[in-house]
Amino acid sequence: MAHYARFRYTASMTRKSPIRPVIAALEPSGITKVTALGLGNPDILPLWFGETDLVTPPFIRQAAVQALEAGGTFYTNARGILPLREAIRDFHKRTIGADIPVERITVPGAAMLAVVTALQMVCESGDNVVIVSPIWPNIFQAAKVVGAEPRLVRLDEDWTAGRWRLDLDKLFDACDGRTKAMFLASPGNPTGWMLTADEQKKILDFTRERGIAIIADEVYGTLVYDGAKHAPSFLSIADDEDAVFAINSFSKPWAMTGWRIGWLVHPKSVEGAAAALAQCNNTGATHFLQYGALAALSPEGDAFRGTLLERCRAGRDVVESWINRQNRVRWFKPDGAFYGFLHVDGLKDSLGFCQDMVRNDQVGVSPGWAFSLGDARDDSYLRICFAQDTAKLSDALTRLEGAIRKL
């Protein structure tokens, strides 16, 4: 009798998990633990995700529909169609004045996939990634997925100056021989904090000397409130061979979160690796959607970005005037992105509070706890996305005020 025929599985036997321990240990993010209670429920006012309530504008949708109707259903170059990569090159030229050759541009699918691709390129098991926090949880989860240790360096609150502050000594001290990358999102999610050009220069100098890559998350790069076309960008100061990986996305400025399309700018000489990883990860972004993305980079798309920015500015004003009437809520008015990261005096369990808000007040808010790896300071914060209709936003804030009063 064959050996396998004698083997009988019985329920009392414990099966060995086929999953890598780091994957098995991944937990749903703090945001997911709240949205799980009401995602899709039309009665809930959703401020929990990083997205506007505007639908993608018609000219972008129509470009994708036209491409689909014209038979854009085949594989494309896994790094993205050339006209799109050329339009991205031109976007960088007009927003930051940098000449980024198309050889450095890859459109692997979503910006999140661009983050994972950059991490896959630089990290091995046992390495670490130094990440400025508070930070969107998918980032430290992605570091774990590639086998790296996420090392969070938290921004400090400077209530006297009224701003978040990055302590560069703390950032540099967190790096050791196994640090392969520094991850900086500027403007940041959830804080809206922004790196200055001078800080970027110092960070670039440090990483050049230490052989550490910079993963510069610039998905909110054009959502800035100081009248500039773009936040200071590492792409303006890095040369073609610096180990700088810049992440960008169509999601936020063009209201395209559901499209899952963004891009990665990488050193010129890693083109081949970018192509190989694009093949393995997704074999390219969806064909016809790339034509929608191309339309987003037109002058009409620039005009839409302006409209969205004004919607965000109006939302930010609503939150600011609401905060001015509160005695337990403070914030650092964000310089960029579209989030209010609200400090609530007396709040100790942000997850429980947000879950109760969904159940009792029908408002979706994200818990500050989600944006760090157990730093108790962040448990006194809540994140809201204010890129919304101002009437709905005001309604949500009134309900939030009621919930805070009961704390």
Ligand SMILES: Cc1ncc(COP(=O)(O)O)c(C=O)c1O
């Ligand atoms: C800082 C940051 N990076 C990357 C992303 C991912 O963007 P996308 O949804 O376009 O993949 C997000 C989305 O919220 C983000 O906030």
